[in-house]
Amino acid sequence: MIEIRQLHKSFGSLEVLKNIDLTVSAGEVTVIMGPSGSGKSTLLRCINRLEDITSGTVIVDGYDVTDKATDINFIRTEAGMVFQQFNLFPHMTTLGNVTLGPLKVRKMNRKEAENLGRELLAKVGLKDKADTYPDHLSGGQKQRVAIARALALKPKVILFDEPTSALDPELVGEVLDVMKQLGREGMTMVVVTHEMGFAREVADRVIFMDGGDLHSSAA
C-alpha cells in the first residue's frame, strides 16, 4: 500500500529523515513512536506530500508521490490525514466539514454527499451533531469529525499524527475507540502516537523512530 525507499528529507541544512525504508501492506496498522523532534510528523507528511521530498521514493497504492506527473491531489484522497490539532473548518458545520471533499473533490451531488456524511458521522458516534459548528464540540468530538472527514474521501490509508495528544485524558478513549474499530474493519493506518495501549491492542507493527532513523520494528 505504501512503499518508502531511501527517503531523505532536509529542512535547509537540518537533515530530519535519513534514509527511511518502510513498507506498509494493505490492512495493516502501523504505529510509529519516538521522541519529540525525531521526524515522525515529517515522515507522515512526506507520504501525502504536505512536505516536499528531498530524495528517495514514496509510492502510495502504486502511484509515485515524487513523480511530477502524479496528480498530488489524487494521492491525498488516497492517503487521508488526521491532525493533532484537528484542523476542522470552523466556518462549516460538522456535516459541511465532512462533505466538502466528496462535493468538491469527488464531485458527488449534494444529496449523495450528505447521505455519506451523515452515515460517517453516525459511524463516529456523532449522528446528532451534523448541524453543529466545531466551536461547540469537545476535543474528542472534533477529532472524531476529523476522522469522518478523512473517511469521506474513501481513502486507501489514513495517516494519524498524534490524534489524541491535544485531548484531555478523559476524551482520549472515545477517539481511540473509533480508531480501533477502523483497524478491525481492515483500514490501513499509519499512526503516530504515544498511546502504548492502543499500540499493543491494534498495531500489527510498532516502529521506533529516533533522530530521523527507523530504529526497530516489532510485531
Place this chain on the structure above:
Amino acid sequence: MGTGFEFKFSVIWESIPILLTGVKLTIFITAFGLLLGFLLGTITGLMKISRNPLIRRMGGFYVESVRGTPLMVQVMFIYFGLPLAVGTRIPPIVAGITAIGINSGAYIAEIVRGTFQSIERGQTEAGRSIGLTHFQTLYYVVWPQAFKRMIPPLGNQFIISLKDTSLLVVVGVGELTRTGQEIIAANFRAFEVWLAVAVMYFIMTMSIAKVLNIIERKLEI
C-alpha cells in the same frame, strides 16, 4: 465684542436639497470606487502571497507606489496627466472612481494579505489533505475565514475612502464638498454650509460603521 455673526438655520434648510445631490454623487463614487478597489485589492493582495516571486513583486510594486504617493497627486495624474498620454479625455466622475479604486485597492490589498496570512497553516493543510487544489483551498477554506476578519479593517477603509472623495473637488466632480463650495460662493454662509456638509459626511460614515457592525454580528455563528 460682537462679531456681527448670526447663525441662520434657514440657510442650512435651504441648502439641503442641493447638498443631497452632492451626497448622492459622493455615495455613487464611493460605492463604485470601492468595488473597483475591492477587486484590485483582492487580486493584488493574493498576488502578494503568491508562491511566484515575480507575481509577488508585481503586487508589491502596485501597493508601494500607491501608498507612497499622495491621493491628490494620483487624482491629478489620472485626470490631467493620463489623457495627454492616451489622447482621450476622461470624464471627471470616471477619473474620480478610478482614483478612489486604485487608491483603496492598495490598502485593501494589505488587508487581504494580512487576513489571509492570519489563517492558521493547519487550515490550508487540512484543505489540501482532503484533495482540494491550492485554489479550492483558498476559495472554500481560507477565504470565508479571512473575509470575516477583513470586515473591521475594510470598514475602516470604506470610511477613509468615502472621506477621500472630497479631494475630487480639484477635478470638479460635483460631490458633496464641491456642492458645499458652490453654495457658499453664492451665499457666503460658510459656517452654516460647512457645518451641514460635515454633518452629512458624519451621517454617511456612521452608517457605514453601523452596517458593518451588523454584518459582523451576523457572521458570528
